[in-house]
Amino acid sequence: MTYHIQLTTRDGQPLEFDCSPEQSLIDAALAAHISLPAQCCQGSCGACYASVTAGDYLLGEHNPAALPAGNANGILMCRTTPCSDLSIALPYDHAKILFHTVPQRLAQIVALESVAENTVRLALRLDSDADNGGAAEFEPGQFMELEIPGSTERRAYSLANTGNWDGLLEFFIRLQPQGRFSAFLRERAQPGMKLMTRGALGAFGIAEGSLRPRWFVAGGTGLAPMLAMLRRMAEYREMQAARLFFGVNRESELFALAELERLKAELPQLVVEICVWQPQGEWPGFVGTPAEALHQALAEASVQPDIYLCGPPRLIEAAEKAAAAWGIPPDQVFSERFLPG
Amino acid sequence: MYCYQCEQTDRTNAQPGCASARGNCGKDxxxxxxxxxxxxxxxxxxxxxxxxxxxxxxxxxxxxxxxxxxxxxxxxxxxxxxxxxxxxxxxxxxxxxxxxxxxxxxxxxxxxxxxxxxxxxxxxxxxxxxxxxxxxxxxxxxxxxxxxxxxxxxxxxxxxxxxxxxxxxxxxxxxxxxxxxxxxxxxxxxxxxxxxxxxxxxxxxxxxxxxxxxxxxxxxxxxxxxxxFGQQQPTAVRVSPIKGKAILVSGHDLGDLHALLEQTQGKGINIYTHGEMLPAHAYPALKAYPHLAGNYGGAWQDQQTEFAAFPGPILMTSNCIIEPQPQYRQRIFTAGPVGWPGVRHIENHDFSVLIQAAQALPGFKEDAPEKTVTVGFGHNAVLGVADQVIDAVKAGAIRHFFLIGGCDGAAPGRNYYTEFAEQAPQDTVVLTLGCNKYRFNQHDFGDIGGIPRLLDLGQCNDTYSAIKIASALAEAFNCGVNDLPLSLVISWFEQKAAAVLLTLLALDIKNIRLGPTLPAFLTPNILNVLVEKFGIQPIGEARADIASALSRKAA
The missing domain is CATH 1.20.1270.20 (Substrate Binding Domain Of Dnak; Chain:A; Domain 2)
Structure with a gap:
């Protein structure tokens, strides 16, 4: 027995597949050669969030922080099984859905450097192969899964650079005390080593067709996808108004400031607000979280912007609340959560 | 939004036209x-x-x-x-x-x-x-x-x-x-x-x-x-890939193609034409580049699957782009009037990024069996053998000419044009232009006394060739174009075709068959005028329409 699943993308395009009551929606879609954005597939990251518009379902065990607050019909498709035919609204465009196998490719570490307190910059170069050549094709905002050498465990990290023809992948990674990939980076990784990558994945990214100002709110290494999006705007000479709120806990956690200055030179319309929550010294900039800076800025905004959020769940929630308080419609708020995994 | 400018406009309601958040073409x-x-x-x-x-x-x-x-x-x-x-x-x-x-x-x-x-x-x-x-x-x-x-x-x-x-x-x-x-x-x-x-x-x-x-x-x-680029010359064009790095060029802009051929010389990259760029192979100044390797794919409406399978970058020089799929979104580039949000636009013929992409992407892994089509029957080539054609008509070897041309599209009704071309009797010649030709240009039409039964005049941009050939034949037979044994079977999709239709009407060409559907903006009253003045008519069933054309008295 199977149920009919009807998906509608944000840009109004329909997709359909069948799903048995024992199957997750993500797995059934994959079986139908539809690769929907997903990441952990364990109900914890929120990458496969969607809204049911008709039908009954079971939402299995999951991390409540992975679902945006206030949507009673919100589901994580990796943890949802159908109890009837379902209609589901996807929060991303059709262009974010893959209809082919996600590439798995070897890459070599070409740079690994500390850029701030507990933060490293990791650069990889994809090996050239017969199916992909040497290109690194991905959309800004997407992430890659990196496999810890010697194991089958993978961790997902947002790409900070833009698609390129040199095979380069750039990441800014926060070293977690108990993180396994962090341990690999701290203890074993060095330039020249190879590791397996899988991707690019994810639906987070610029709403390309929108003409509204683009506001980016980043916490810590949540800056990575924002850098990718801003770099892409600079490469394509896109002139939409843009504003970045980049926040850290302490000044010592700041990174990529020179790159932000370079981007300001290339994107004259870009306004950057560096926010430090608990400055250790005399911090001349905004003191507080980027969500607080967003709240203040929205008070003075003449046009409602699109808002892009990336960082820890508490930052995302606070920023979503700020957006809601100023009447920004939910479909103008795009988020990518970090969750420990 | 309200738009009914193209053939695929929404016709599900009493008032045709795309009036939602997104048109049928994908335009928001x-x-x-x-x-x-x-x-x-x-x-x-x-x-x-x-x-x-x-x-x-x-x-x-x-x-x-x-x-x-x-x-x-x-x-x-x-x-x-x-x-x-x-x-x-x-x-x-x-x-x-x-x-x-x-x-x-x-x-x-x-x-x-x-x-x-x-x-x-x-x-x-x-x-x-x-x-x-x-x-x-x-x-x-x-x-x-x-x-x-x-x-x-x-x-x-x-x-x-x-x-x-x-x-x-x-x-x-x-x-x-x-x-x-x-x-x-x-x-x-x-x-x-x-x-x-x-x-x-x-x-x-x-x-x-x-x-x-x-x-x-x-x-x-x-x-x-x-x-x-010189006068078109009859030219066999390879329509199967060759092993190696590759760039695909679509649209109509021969100048863009020429600049790209120039910039890719000696770089080991093969250039393929797509869609309406196919006739480029017939121009001496373009086909002189040995790396203009062949034609890839069919008409524009198939691009999402064909581009996904193409192992190199793609350049869209003019119409007809449809939403780039994730598989090739990073490696499709626009130029000139074309644009898609989030797709890189190339200006001033600076194709360096495109070339870099071609060198990084895998290219075709192996040669496919060779297969060709012949293009290049512009007015110069056809009128160069005018005497032979006229003799064949006078001798009864050529009974009739069908001009089957225009735009292609996804509508199932467009099969009519395939059936029409393939069922046209052996003593008739099919002239074609535009991307509608992809519906039948790999069919073996044979020839009539050495004159190919399928003559590809070029892009829709080459309509002047059709007019010039028709005018020359009319002059040779001392009659009007409407008196020639010639029927026009036009497939329209968008506004270039509307311009060509107006030209044909301005020249008082009568009895054009137009399909697969008539433009939604032509109201019944306007259509009546066009029928009365020009005998314009919708397409019907291919076999019956062929019979009707062959039995038609001159207008």
């Missing part, structure tokens, strides 16, 4: 509305330019902007709303320059300049919402409650035909070919539309006048293509 409502507003702004430029031209102060730079601006609004050309925000600002500046030039010319001649209203007085709003509010007032069906569907439909016929005229003229313009009469004709048509005309006869007259302008345009474009 903001982009569609801003395009309507751009057409309005271009009318304003033309109001002044036309008057300045009448006073001997023509401004061809403004004319060039009009051509480009109109071209961006065709179906499947530019989907990037942000581009239209800046084009609207630019249009206001060009209009201000045109006004200044007109007022200066008037004063120099001791005349009081007219105070123009309507589009001439439009000022761009400061923000997007303001622009979109303006757009609501100037959509294609604005005023329909007052003037009725027939007037709106005829205005649409003129606007859409004009879009096609401008697109063709832009193709010539970028090759350095311009014509003051063409600019004057375009300005006249836009100025006419700026007054919101309601006189049915005047609208019909303008539509046919535009058809004559387009004849000049097609002649100019023919001169541009052959002047730049």
């Amino acid at each position: 409502a903001n982009t569609s509305d801003l395009q309507d507003l751009l057409v309005h702004a271009l009318k304003g430029i033309a109001q002044y330019s036309r008057r300045a031209r009448d006073l001997g102060a023509a401004n061809d730079a403004a004319g060039g902007f009009i051509l480009y601006g109109m071209f961006t609004t065709l179906t499947n050309v530019n989907f990037n709303a942000a581009r239209f925000v800046s084009l609207l600002q630019e249009a206001a500046k060009v209009r201000d320059q045109a006004r200044a030039a007109y007022e200066s010319a008037a004063k120099n001649q001791g005349l009081a300049p007219e105070a123009l209203t309507g589009p001439a007085a439009w000022q761009p709003a400061a923000d997007l919402n303001g622009l979109l509010l303006d757009a609501q007032k100037v959509g294609i069906n604005a005023g329909i409650e007052t003037v009725g569907a027939d007037v709106i439909g005829l205005r649409a016929l003129v606007v859409y035909g004009l879009k096609g005229v401008c697109a063709y003229a832009h193709h010539a313009h970028v090759l350095g070919y311009d014509n003051a009469e063409v600019y004057a004709g375009v300005e006249r048509a836009l100025d006419f539309l700026a007054d919101d005309p309601t006189d049915i006869n005047a609208l019909l007259e303008q539509a046919l006048a535009l058809g004559h302008v387009n004849l000049d345009v097609m002649k100019m474009l023919d001169a541009a293509n052959t002047g730049s």
Whole structure:
């Protein structure tokens, strides 16, 4: 027995597949050669969030922080099984859905450097192969899964650079005390080593067709996808108004400031607000979280912007609340959560 | 949004037209509305330019902007709303320059300049919402409650035909070919539309006048293509891949292709044509490049699967782009009037990024078995063997000519054209142009005494070849074109085809069969006029239509 699943993308395009009551929606879609954005597939990251518009379902065990607050019909498709035919609204465009196998490719570490307190910059170069050549094709905002050498465990990290023809992948990674990939980076990784990558994945990214100002709110290494999006705007000479709120806990956690200055030179319309929550010294900039800076800025905004959020769940929630308080419609708020995994 | 400019417009409701958040072509409502507003702004430029031209102060730079601006609004050309925000600002500046030039010319001649209203007085709003509010007032069906569907439909016929005229003229313009009469004709048509005309006869007259302008345009474009790249020569084109790095070039712009061939010389990259670029292989100055390797894929509507399978970058030079899929979104590039949000746009023929992409991407892993089609039967090639053709007609070896051409598309009804071409009797010759040919150009038609039964005249841009060949045959047989054993079976999709149709009507070509459906903007009353005056008729069943054409008495 199977149920009919009807998906509608944000840009109004329909997709359909069948799903048995024992199957997750993500797995059934994959079986139908539809690769929907997903990441952990364990109900914890929120990458496969969607809204049911008709039908009954079971939402299995999951991390409540992975679902945006206030949507009673919100589901994580990796943890949802159908109890009837379902209609589901996807929060991303059709262009974010893959209809082919996600590439798995070897890459070599070409740079690994500390850029701030507990933060490293990791650069990889994809090996050239017969199916992909040497290109690194991905959309800004997407992430890659990196496999810890010697194991089958993978961790997902947002790409900070833009698609390129040199095979380069750039990441800014926060070293977690108990993180396994962090341990690999701290203890074993060095330039020249190879590791397996899988991707690019994810639906987070610029709403390309929108003409509204683009506001980016980043916490810590949540800056990575924002850098990718801003770099892409600079490469394509896109002139939409843009504003970045980049926040850290302490000044010592700041990174990529020179790159932000370079981007300001290339994107004259870009306004950057560096926010430090608990400055250790005399911090001349905004003191507080980027969500607080967003709240203040929205008070003075003449046009409602699109808002892009990336960082820890508490930052995302606070920023979503700020957006809601100023009447920004939910479909103008795009988020990518970090969750420990 | 409200748009019914193309063949695939929504016909599910009583009033046909795309009127939701997203048209059937994939264009979003903001982009569609801003395009309507751009057409309005271009009318304003033309109001002044036309008057300045009448006073001997023509401004061809403004004319060039009009051509480009109109071209961006065709179906499947530019989907990037942000581009239209800046084009609207630019249009206001060009209009201000045109006004200044007109007022200066008037004063120099001791005349009081007219105070123009309507589009001439439009000022761009400061923000997007303001622009979109303006757009609501100037959509294609604005005023329909007052003037009725027939007037709106005829205005649409003129606007859409004009879009096609401008697109063709832009193709010539970028090759350095311009014509003051063409600019004057375009300005006249836009100025006419700026007054919101309601006189049915005047609208019909303008539509046919535009058809004559387009004849000049097609002649100019023919001169541009052959002047730049030589006369088309019959040429066998490989339609199967060759091992190695590859770039695919789609659209119509031979100048873009030429620049890319030049920049990729000696780099070990094969260049493939796609869709309407196929006839490029017939031009001596283009086929001289050994790395112009072949043609890949079919007509435009199949691009999402074909591009996904192409192992290199893709360049879209003009119409017809549809939404790039994730598999190739990073490696598709636009040029000229084309645009898609989030897709890299190449300017000034700087193809360095495209070349870098080709070198990084895998290319074809192996040679596919060789397969070819023959192209290159432009007017020069066909008329070069005119005596042989005329003799064959006189001897009864060639009973009839069918011109089966125009645009292709996804509609199932387009199978008609395949059936028509393949079922055409062995003593008939099929002339074709446009991308409609992909429905039958790999079929083995054979020949009649050495004359191929399928003659590919080129792109839809090469309509002038068809007209020239028909005119030459009529002259040889001392009759009118309508008296020739020739039937036109036209497949339309978008506004270039509307321009060509107006030209054929302006030349008084009768009994054209048009499909797969008739334009939604042609109301029953307008259609009646076209039927009465020109015998235009919808396609029917292929076999019956062939029989009917073969038994038809001359018009």
